Amino acid sequence: MVTLAEVAQHAGVSASTVSYVLSGKRSISANTRQRVERSIRELGYHPNAGARALASSKSNIIALMVPLRTDMYVPVMMEIAIAVATSARAHGYDVLLLTGEEGPDAVRRVAGSGIADGMILMDVELDDERLPLLRETDQPSVLIGLPADTSGLTCVDLDFRATGALCVEHLAKQGHQDIAVIGEAPAVYERHTGFAERTLEGLRSRSRELGVRLLHRPCEGGYDAMAVTLARILDERPGTSGLIVQNESAVEPLLALLRQQGRAVPEDVSVVAICPDQVAMQASVRLTSVAIPAQEMGRHAVDHLVAKLDGRGSDEVVLIAPELTVRGSTGPAPSRS
Amino acid sequence: MVTLAEVAQHAGVSASTVSYVLSGKRSISANTRQRVERSIRELGYHPNAGARALASSKSNIIALMVPLRTDMYVPVMMEIAIAVATSARAHGYDVLLLTGEEGPDAVRRVAGSGIADGMILMDVELDDERLPLLRETDQPSVLIGLPADTSGLTCVDLDFRATGALCVEHLAKQGHQDIAVIGEAPAVYERHTGFAERTLEGLRSRSRELGVRLLHRPCEGGYDAMAVTLARILDERPGTSGLIVQNESAVEPLLALLRQQGRAVPEDVSVVAICPDQVAMQASVRLTSVAIPAQEMGRHAVDHLVAKLDGRGSDEVVLIAPELTVRGSTGPAPSRS
């Protein structure tokens, strides 16, 4: 292993000079800098992470806590995680992957051991048990998701309230009067995951404002569950002409069922999905959808965390504005017979 | 921040004693141990990761390199990643998440900086550019996936050759004579990803042995691509009665298309999938399938890496035996007309 001291010797300078060349924290003559850089290259020097962390009290690591559960749409989580890792690298940080398994203890461990300079929490619940700890420690952090009480916290999320409103608006504008929402799995609501409830709020309040009728049914996802849910919806509200789906694993089954029942999309029934663009575009019908901007969320989270670590940055809630893309799955409501 | 020295003082012992209580590397009197443990608890002490890494030359971190691409089935990657993180914690290791973005440089950086004690590489290609570096450095590593040349490497993977063979066998045993394979996206084959080619080998050699006809077509996934692929297959081999799918995003579209064309599963056509159990069970038809044992792969990779780090463990290739689960999508071949 090649050390800073060896580089210094090879370049004929002192250790501190090499250190300063690396950090750029004081001016170095062009000549010296070049000699040092050359030595670094020739010897294949890499600063030792542990030593650096010890001396500087900075690990250049960001901890990312992902949920252990898999009842949420996994590709979105993965996309966020990868976006976080990629953005972090761009800022010179590595990412430590923590699973939800340790729960709140992970927060204690990370903060206590100084293994990471800050942390990003995904899949935050409305009343998340990790938050009290987070507020106690001075560990800078950013949440992806919105808890009930955001005081003293920095949060990044899609504006799900606006998302719900946007979906209803789009359908109402096309004349749909009876709209049904196929939601996430019941467990998601029971856990009081913020995004699911906020979407629902947006859906409800906007439909009240616009005077359209709204029915919401959670759905486990998969073909069988979707079949039951759809049957129940059409039974209760036979006039339903607009569907909003917020559960990726229900999308394709829903389309298959509608096809099977001879209901044409969008002639008989319009479908709006809340899902990643990829899902909307790969489905058997090009879906009008509001995208989940996974990459953007990951990137924002890192940017804000890095800002905090640099002493800039403040506690704030960043809600990303939803965007609805019209594709082939929505159209005018069929005339009432 | 509370340090080891403070704990020592609080407990009235020396620093080394505290260290040894923590590591268990020498015997401590019950009395002393209790006093120390009490102080640790009362002060809320957590060993500093950087200092520990520096002094012991061990970071207790495992680097996990995941691919940046998303043309592979992401949930499997995620499941493996989570299994790795979870197993690693069980061994006292944390996991550093590296994206493929840095490519081979990441190997250099990790090995050079000592930030991780070892690394796990996912999505290894047959002729992976990271492998030469890996062989040069003394960085212990485990690959998930199988490169062309495994000499000097430890690899963990599903036995995809046996998987292909197993699928063909199952269908042949039921009397199917014309079998078609709906494969991964063309890009996957072009990249020479090991698993795709090995599956194909298994499929081909076993069908040769069993005297059944086999047609292989890559497929991008999604509804449209699947429609084209299926049409082409049925055009070339109208008698095809057995389908093998190795592309999760083609599964549901395939089933929808078959339904739409009035081909009953499994009466008219049998379908075997190579996919995670969850996909096989959530599909609109319960699919006979060979599971991708993501968790097991992650766990194995960690176990082997930890063994290496402990000085046990050797270079070897671990192929996990495939298991075919019969569900509702396969049955006897229809009698030839």
Next chain:
DNA sequence: GTGAAAGCGCTAACAG
């Protein structure tokens, strides 16, 4: 613009 030297908090001989 550069060097010397004092730690950062912990581990692991070495010494009793």
Next chain:
DNA sequence: CTGTTAGCGCTTTCAC
């Protein structure tokens, strides 16, 4: 069974 001590490799005053 326990204490003393010398680093691990780097950052950062302080001094010139």
